[in-house]
Amino acid sequence: MSAQQSIATTQASVAHRALAIAQTWTVPGKDPVGSSEGLPHAGSCMNFAQDREIYGEGDEADTFYKVVSGVVRTCKFLSDGRRQIHAFHVAGDLFGFELGAEHTLSAEAVSDCEIVVYRRPRGAASANDEALSRDLFSHAMRSLARAQEHSLVLGRRSAVEKVAAFLLDWATQSADGRMLALAMTRQDIADYLGLTIETVSRTMTQLERDGTIEMPTARQIKLKKPDALEDLCA
Amino acid sequence: MSAQQSIATTQASVAHRALAIAQTWTVPGKDPVGSSEGLPHAGSCMNFAQDREIYGEGDEADTFYKVVSGVVRTCKFLSDGRRQIHAFHVAGDLFGFELGAEHTLSAEAVSDCEIVVYRRPRGAASANDEALSRDLFSHAMRSLARAQEHSLVLGRRSAVEKVAAFLLDWATQSADGRMLALAMTRQDIADYLGLTIETVSRTMTQLERDGTIEMPTARQIKLKKPDALEDLCA
DNA sequence: CGAAACATTGAGAGCCTTCAACAAACGTGG
DNA sequence: CCACGTTTGTTGAAGGCTCTCAATGTTTCG
Numbered sequence: 001m002s003a004q005q006s007i008a009t010t011q012a013s014v015a016h017r018a019l020a021i022a023q024t025w026t027v028p029g030k031d032p033v034g035s036s037e038g039l040p041h042a043g044s045c046m047n048f049a050q051d052r053e054i055y056g057e058g059d060e061a062d063t064f065y066k067v068v069s070g071v072v073r074t075c076k077f078l079s080d081g082r083r084q085i086h087a088f089h090v091a092g093d094l095f096g097f098e099l100g101a102e103h104t105l106s107a108e109a110v111s112d113c114e115i116v117v118y119r120r121p122r123g124a125a126s127a128n129d130e131a132l133s134r135d136l137f138s139h140a141m142r143s144l145a146r147a148q149e150h151s152l153v154l155g156r157r158s159a160v161e162k163v164a165a166f167l168l169d170w171a172t173q174s175a176d177g178r179m180l181a182l183a184m185t186r187q188d189i190a191d192y193l194g195l196t197i198e199t200v201s202r203t204m205t206q207l208e209r210d211g212t213i214e215m216p217t218a219r220q221i222k223l224k225k226p227d228a229l230e231d232l233c234a
Numbered sequence: 235m236s237a238q239q240s241i242a243t244t245q246a247s248v249a250h251r252a253l254a255i256a257q258t259w260t261v262p263g264k265d266p267v268g269s270s271e272g273l274p275h276a277g278s279c280m281n282f283a284q285d286r287e288i289y290g291e292g293d294e295a296d297t298f299y300k301v302v303s304g305v306v307r308t309c310k311f312l313s314d315g316r317r318q319i320h321a322f323h324v325a326g327d328l329f330g331f332e333l334g335a336e337h338t339l340s341a342e343a344v345s346d347c348e349i350v351v352y353r354r355p356r357g358a359a360s361a362n363d364e365a366l367s368r369d370l371f372s373h374a375m376r377s378l379a380r381a382q383e384h385s386l387v388l389g390r391r392s393a394v395e396k397v398a399a400f401l402l403d404w405a406t407q408s409a410d411g412r413m414l415a416l417a418m419t420r421q422d423i424a425d426y427l428g429l430t431i432e433t434v435s436r437t438m439t440q441l442e443r444d445g446t447i448e449m450p451t452a453r454q455i456k457l458k459k460p461d462a463l464e465d466l467c468a
Numbered sequence: 469c470g471a472a473a474c475a476t477t478g479a480g481a482g483c484c485t486t487c488a489a490c491a492a493a494c495g496t497g498g
Numbered sequence: 499c500c501a502c503g504t505t506t507g508t509t510g511a512a513g514g515c516t517c518t519c520a521a522t523g524t525t526t527c528g
Contacts, residue, residue: 076386079468084386099375105382133367140374141333147381148339152310152318154388155428159484186507194389196485201508218493218507234313393516420475430517435476452475452525469528476523483516491508498501 043116048109055096056106063117064097070113071183074105075191085192087146088184090173094139111183154194162193163203164232167213171223178226182219277350282343289330290340297351298331304347305417308339309425319426321380322418324407328373345417388428396427397437398466401447405457412460416453 045068048054054065057076065072072089074096086105089095096107097120121129153165166189167180174180182189190197204221207213212229214222223229279302282288288299291310299306306323308330320339323329330341331354355363387399400423401414408414416423424431438455441447446463448456457463 076382078386078390082390084389086382086385099372104379133371137367137371137374138333140371140378144374144378144381145338147378147385148310148320151320151381151385151388152312154385155318155425156312156316185505191389197507198486198509199484202484205508419473431475432477432518433516436516439476471528472526474523474525476521478521479519481516481518483514485515486513487511489508489510491506493506494504496501496503498499 043118046115046117048113048115050109050112052109054107054109054113054115055103057103059103061096061098061101061103062120064120065095065107065118066116067091067093067095068114068116070115071110072107072113072115073110073184073188073192074107076105083191084194085188086150087143088170088188088192094136097136097139110188159193159195159199159203160206161232162195163189163200163207164229166193167221167223168226168229168233171226178223180221180223182221186218277352280349280351282347282349284343284346286343288341288343288349289337291337293337295330295332295335295337296354298354299329299341299352300350301325301327301329302348302350304349305344306341306347306349307344307418307422307426308341310339317425318428319422320384321377322404322422322426328370331370331373344422393427393429393433393437394440395466396429397423397434397441398463400427401455401457402460402463402467405460412457414455414457416455420452 043066048070054072055061055063067089069091072093072095073085074087074089075083075085077083087095088110096103096105098104121132153162157165170182171177171180184192186197186200189195190200193200195203204213204215208215210228212223212225214224216222277300282304288306289295289297301323303325306327306329307319308321308323309317309319311317321329322344330337332338355366387396391399404416405411405414418426420431420434423429424434427434429437438447438449442449444462446457446459448458450456
């Protein structure tokens with residue numbers, strides 16, 4: 001693999017290296033999402049513009065986050081700029097929680113985002129709030145299961161199979177199960193699947209030629225034959 | 235990628251499909267490993283012969299495990315037999331803990347193993363034992379961090395880089411940091427790294443020709459230039 | 469000692485990448 | 499509203515990395 005493979009876009013690389021302080025503003029209002037009862041009540045809400053870094057790998061991890069709206073990617077970089085996106089987080093998803101002192105991943109806004117920020121409970125204090133612990137624990141276990149599934153895709157699936165798996169996965173997070181709106185670029189998809197942008201593009205074109213999907217625009221995908229995609233993931 | 239790629243060995247596939255009841259025997263003695271204070275005291279110790287299945291994906295997950303001696307692999311299979319090894323577990327490592335009712339991975343003995351089996355605390359009872367919860371939580375978070383690192387390797391590294399990363403990783407679990415004894419076959423390494431057995435073999439031969447490593451036997455690796463390996467993982 | 473499992477090596481093919489050019493979409497400012 | 503540059507996405511051609519297939523060597527074990 002040459003050094004060229006899967007270099008992140010210039011923009012992303014710069015964002016990574018600069019560790020730019022994201023242009024954010026805090027809304028003093030109350031926590032707008034109360035689905036997980038165990039979470040601290042006083043999370044402050046922040047907005048992040050598209051492609052802004054929320055935190056970087058190695059940053060102090062005294063806070064964690066929940067997506068209110070928009071999409072967030074968590075990823076890792078190699079020193080030469082190659083990027084692996086670990087997950088896309090949508091409304092309701094927790095991310096950025098760590099046991100250690102530092103973030104082990106970077107997080108960036110795929111689209112303009114509203115994010116709730118929680119201050120991490122200090123040391124033994126975490127044990128005090130039982131509901132919180134349970135929430136975080138179950139979140140960790142679900143993340144782990146997803147990571148393991150993702151490893152199988154990365155390590156043992158072909159390009160078509162990867163794209164099919166991605167589309168089906170993203171379809172479940174979409175309003176209509178058949179029509180999906182991609183929030184991310186082809187580069188994001190490529191870095192999520194361990195492919196290049198060209199291979200992603202070619203593969204999707206091929207799926208369209210096969211009649212498996214339809215692409216009114218590059219970001220709007222209609223699943224014409226979900227079963228064909230399922231077969232690819234068998 | 236044709237359907238042929240990374241088909242698990244016949245043996246492994248059969249083990250997977252047969253869900254064979256492993257030939258095991260229970261030792262009524264006390265828990266031989268007490269490093270994690272939070273664990274239930276009354277784990278029973280079992281022995282598993284090489285290549286025996288400890289549990290399969292989908293099996294009821296009412297128990298979890300800790301390695302006393304030997305090496306265990308946890309993995310997933312595709313329907314056509316392709317296998318992705320998620321992790322190798324050595325003495326002291328926990329594995330097989332789930333939040334849900336079923337195991338999301340399979341576990342098999344890489345070598346002859348001694349394993350302690352713990353009965354999973356039932357429902358709300360888990361909250362009773364605070365130390366146990368903390369242990370399991372921190373275990374989950376560390377597993378997650380490792381899984382994320384592994385995703386980066388699987389998705390964005392070349393064959394040499396993958397092998398280098400594997401050797402360095404395994405070296406940290408080895409007694410001597412320079413001389414490592416591989417417990418697993420080339421097939422296991424290949425399925426861990428998302429490669430084929432031939433590519434693993436060729437890559438290691440190349441590293442030996444370069445003078446980076448030395449292989450007295452196929453399973454004994456001496457790291458002649460650890461720095462060169464580190465560079466490959468930069 | 470012989471069979472089976474494991475590992476290495478070679479030759480050729482294929483999938484995906486790389487490099488390059490072009491097309492389309494988007495935002496901005498005149 | 500349109501011109502224009504920038505970003506994003508598509509397509510083509512060529513090459514390379516890894517896979518596939520096959521044969522040989524090596525180790526293990528009954």
